[in-house]
Every structure is written in structure tokens, then in C-alpha cells.
Amino acid sequence: MRDTVDLKMAKWMPGYYQIMDYAKGVTSFSALDNKGKNLPVARPDSNTWRVSGIINMTFRVRYEIKADRRFVANNYLDTTHAYFVPEATFLYVKELINKPVQIRIKVNSPWDKTATGLDSLPEKANEFTTSDFDMLFDCPILAGNLEELPPFEIDGIKHRFIGYNLGSFNKIEFMAKLKEVVKEGVSIFGEIPYKQFTFIGIGPGYGGIEHLNNTTVSFNGNGLDKKESMNSMMSYLAHEYFHNFNVKRIRPFELGPFDYEKENRTNLLWVSEGLSMYYEYLIVKRAGIINNKEFLSELEGNINALENDSGRYYQSLVQSSYNTWIDGPFGNPGKGADKSISYYDKGAVTGLILDLSIRNATENDKSLDDLMRLLYNRYYKILQRGFTDAEFQQAAESVAGISLSREFEYVYTTREIDYNNYLSFAGLGIAETKDGLNGKRRLSIIKLENTSSIQDKIFKGLFGD
Ligand SMILES: [Zn+2]
Structure with missing residues (x-):
């Protein structure tokens, strides 16, 4: 029988790959026995509170948390609303992490709504339950006077958009576009793996x-009446939505079950983030929100960012993924000698190269979609685990039906990318100019003349027209 229990505060939140040390925000900690008497509390390390004298007894702890930074990975509270990151809010006991949890939120303000992916208890306002702490930590909570936009259903599954201070814009048009985005995301996999999905807008x-089953997004609807702003908003939401498949379900081996007390390093964030970036463009293109020119210009953005980054001579995609805990999510550009790259940029470019390579090897019979489906079915549904670096490459090669060892050099090494070779598969090429003012390279994707029927077929497969 144990006399002590260790209560811990997470050090990071999955999805934001930086050590946040949430325990720093905890103050005024006390533990009380069932008669209201103080129990001894020790601090064996910076994120642990060790409570003693608890044999055969229920006990209570009280603590205050800091909530002063408006950011998607931090708690924030003011007189108008509250945003809680569960990892920064709820202490957990390591041995009990797989046990069900119930939470009750008491609001002392005249706030009318709470938005979260947690299941609410029947007949009880602001009381929620989850199967375990991993699910609790996967469901941030937003409370306040929130606005809910008219929901839509796809295959009978409800999709909601609810948020704080959404701004003024055409909300009917917005939801109609978002529905098309979700539809295109779902159609890649052919099924919906959740009971309900909520987009939670936490404010500008x-x-x-x-x-x-949710995504928390910084959101400001003012300005969405401009086509360009609406398009980039849809692209951003497509990215966050696509993550419910790519990283939450199709995931690197190391990203689950999580260890909330240390860095969970993986070589594969370029798959989770870079391919999600490539797919955000594909999805908005397929949804009819952007045209071919805009699709290509998004890819040119990533190509130019990479080709003007000297970090590409020093750091490979796997190194960039592994080191993000030190370098930050976008690498470390402009800080001292720039020896890091962004796995968003090079990952998206590599997504294009893999897509084109698979299409070329199979005469456009197969594409990156088939690879994503294979990973979803084999690793998420059947094996119920993440994939390793080698398994990802094997899966890509089995879809392509050929070795992709040359293409994976762009993942494992700093070899310069042969854009013309891969773009030519779709009857495209690259043109380069130099910006006279700052000497930056400017690469553009161009259409080749006199293309073959296979090139035309791949172009059509990728662009739909
Ligand atoms: Zn992302």
C-alpha cells in the first residue's frame, strides 16, 4: 500500500514540438485530506508534486495556474473568455494515465458556451468525461460568449465551427467552402474516423x-471578404483538418503513446507537417477554391523558400525533423550561421516529388493518395501503431512499384533537388531568374511544349483539368 502519490504537470503538448515547462505556471499548490487538513507536499523535481499521507483516503489538491499568454499552446484567461490547454492545466498520475477522467468547469462569468472535443455528461452543463488522460490532453477547452456557425454534415457526421470573437464575414459562404474542404479530405481516405469534428476558433x-476530433485555431474572420484572404484561410484550415488523418492517426512511430515529460523526437515530422502542407494545397485545389496557377504558386513559395535558404547545404529533412525541439518549427533562419531548414518547405516539395514519382512509375495509376491510404489502413487501422522511417519508404516503394532510393536521398541527405527531372513527369519545368535588388533566386514552374500523352495524363491527374 502506498502512502504517497506523484502528481505531474506535462512539459509539452503534442502538436507543438517545444518544451513548454507548464509546471512553471503552477502556484499556490496545496493538498488536503478528507477532513480538510493539509497534507505534506514535496517537490522531487520541477514538474512533480509528491503528496504524502494518503493511505485509504480520498484527497484534494488545489493550485492556481498562469493564464496570461494568447497563444494556441498556452492558457489564457481574461474577462471575456478562457482558453485552456489541458497539458498546462490538469495534473496527472503517470500510473493512472489510462484511466477515465471526469472534469467539471465552474464559470463565474455570464458566459454562455464551452467548446471542446470532450464528451459532455448527459444532462450536465460543463461536465465532461474522457476514456483516459491522452484523450483529455487532446481536447483543449474554450469558454466564453462564443459564436457557433451553422454546422454541416458529411456522411451523417456533424462538423462544427465555434469560436470567440470570430469577426464579421460571410459566414454562409465560409461554411460552404469549409464543407468542400472537409469533403475532399475525407474522400482521400473514404471514411470518417470520428463521431463529430469541431473547429475551435480561439481568437485572433x-x-x-x-x-x-477537433482543432484549435487562431482565427480572425475580418478581411475574409477578400478572395485572397479567404483562400489562405481555407488552406490553413485544410492543413489543420488534414492532420486528423496525417499525424493524429497516420503517425510516426515515436509520436504515441506520448511521454509528456520529455522531448518526443522523430525523424518524420517532414511527413506529418510537410506532406500536410502539400495536401492543404491539393485539397483547396480539388475543392475548387484555388486554380492551377494558384496551386503552382503555393508550391513555388516552398521551392523559393528552400532554394534561398543556405541551411539546405547543412541539414537534411530528417535532421530538421529531429532537431525541431532545438531549432524551432521553421528552422532557425537568420540567426547566426543558418544551418537549419524548415521541414514545412522541404517537406512540401518532397511531397510533390514523391507524388510525381509514383504517378510516373505507374502511368498515373497510383499517386501520393494511395500511399496515404495504405499508411492509414496498415498502420492506423490494422497494426494500430506508428510507422518507422524504413516502413514509410517501403510503403512508398510498394505503391510506386519501383525503388525510390534516389528520391529518398532528398529526405536523408542534402543532395540538391533536380526539379526539372521530376516536374517533367507532368510536362512541367523550372525557370530561374535572380532578383536584381537582393540577389535572391526566383524559381518558377513553367509548362513545357510538345508533351507526351503520359505527361498530359499525369498533369491531368495532378491538376484535374
Ligand atoms: Zn501542421
Whole structure:
């Protein structure tokens, strides 16, 4: 029988690959026995509170948490709303992490709504339950006077958009477009793996974090009446939505079950983030939101960012993924000698190269979609685990039916990318100019003349027209 229990605060939140040390925000910690008497509390390390004297007894702990930074990976509270990151809010006991949890939120303000991916208890306002702490940590909570946009259903599954301070824009048009985005995401896999999905707009700011049945996104609807802003908003939401498949379900081996107390390093964030970036373009293109020219210009953006980054001579995609805990999510550009790259940029470019290679090897019979489906079916549904670096390459090669060892050099090494070779598969090429003012390279994707029927077929496969 144990006399002590260790209560822990997570050090990071999955989806934001940086050590946040949430325990720093905890103050005024006390533990009380069932008669309201204080129990001894020790601090064996910076994120642990060790409570003693608890044999055969229920006990209570009280603590305050800091909630002063408006950011998707931090708690924030003011008089108008509250945003709680569960990892930064709820202490957990390591040995009990697989046990069900119930939470109750008491609101002292005249706030009317709570948005979260958690299941609510029947007949009880603001009381929620989850199967375990992993699910609790996967469901941030937003409370306040929130606005809910008219939901839509796909295959009988409800999709909601609810948020704080959404701004003024054409909400009917917005939801109609979002529905097309979700439809295109779902059609890649042919099924919907959740009971309901909620987009949670946490207010103006930057960044979003993906979860199994929800995504929390910084959101400001003012300005969405401009076509360009609407398009980039849809692209951003497509990215966050696609993550429910790619990273939450199709995932690197190391990203689950999580260890909340240390860095969970993986070589494969380029798959989780870079391919999600490639897919955000594909999805908005397939949804009819952007045209071919805009699709290509998104890819040119990634190509130019990479080709003007000297970090590409030093750091491979796998190194960039592995080192993100030190370098930050976008590498470390402009800071000292730039020896890091962004796995978003090179990952998206590599997504294009793999897609073109698979299409070329199979006469456009197969594509990157087949690879994503294979990973979803084999690793998420059948094996119920993540894939390793080698398994990802094997899966890609089995879809292509050929060795892709040359293409994977772009993943494992710093070899310069032969754009013309891969773009030519779709009857495209690359043209380069130099910006006279700052000497930056400017690469553009161009259409080749006199293309073959296979090139035309691959172009059509990729662009749909
Ligand atoms: Zn992402």
C-alpha cells in the first residue's frame, strides 16, 4: 500500500514540438485530506508534486495556474473568455494515465458556451468525461460568449465551427467552402474516423494545433471578404483538418503513446507537417477554391523558400525533423550561421516529388493518395501503431512499384533537388531568374511544349483539368 502519490504537470503538448515547462505556471499548490487538513507536499523535481499521507483516503489538491499568454499552446484567461490547454492545466498520475477522467468547469462569468472535443455528461452543463488522460490532453477547452456557425454534415457526421470573437464575414459562404474542404479530405481516405469534428476558433493570433476530433485555431474572420484572404484561410484550415488523418492517426512511430515529460523526437515530422502542407494545397485545389496557377504558386513559395535558404547545404529533412525541439518549427533562419531548414518547405516539395514519382512509375495509376491510404489502413487501422522511417519508404516503394532510393536521398541527405527531372513527369519545368535588388533566386514552374500523352495524363491527374 502506498502512502504517497506523484502528481505531474506535462512539459509539452503534442502538436507543438517545444518544451513548454507548464509546471512553471503552477502556484499556490496545496493538498488536503478528507477532513480538510493539509497534507505534506514535496517537490522531487520541477514538474512533480509528491503528496504524502494518503493511505485509504480520498484527497484534494488545489493550485492556481498562469493564464496570461494568447497563444494556441498556452492558457489564457481574461474577462471575456478562457482558453485552456489541458497539458498546462490538469495534473496527472503517470500510473493512472489510462484511466477515465471526469472534469467539471465552474464559470463565474455570464458566459454562455464551452467548446471542446470532450464528451459532455448527459444532462450536465460543463461536465465532461474522457476514456483516459491522452484523450483529455487532446481536447483543449474554450469558454466564453462564443459564436457557433451553422454546422454541416458529411456522411451523417456533424462538423462544427465555434469560436470567440470570430469577426464579421460571410459566414454562409465560409461554411460552404469549409464543407468542400472537409469533403475532399475525407474522400482521400473514404471514411470518417470520428463521431463529430469541431473547429475551435480561439481568437485572433497565429497558429493552430491538431487533435483527433477537433482543432484549435487562431482565427480572425475580418478581411475574409477578400478572395485572397479567404483562400489562405481555407488552406490553413485544410492543413489543420488534414492532420486528423496525417499525424493524429497516420503517425510516426515515436509520436504515441506520448511521454509528456520529455522531448518526443522523430525523424518524420517532414511527413506529418510537410506532406500536410502539400495536401492543404491539393485539397483547396480539388475543392475548387484555388486554380492551377494558384496551386503552382503555393508550391513555388516552398521551392523559393528552400532554394534561398543556405541551411539546405547543412541539414537534411530528417535532421530538421529531429532537431525541431532545438531549432524551432521553421528552422532557425537568420540567426547566426543558418544551418537549419524548415521541414514545412522541404517537406512540401518532397511531397510533390514523391507524388510525381509514383504517378510516373505507374502511368498515373497510383499517386501520393494511395500511399496515404495504405499508411492509414496498415498502420492506423490494422497494426494500430506508428510507422518507422524504413516502413514509410517501403510503403512508398510498394505503391510506386519501383525503388525510390534516389528520391529518398532528398529526405536523408542534402543532395540538391533536380526539379526539372521530376516536374517533367507532368510536362512541367523550372525557370530561374535572380532578383536584381537582393540577389535572391526566383524559381518558377513553367509548362513545357510538345508533351507526351503520359505527361498530359499525369498533369491531368495532378491538376484535374
Ligand atoms: Zn501542421
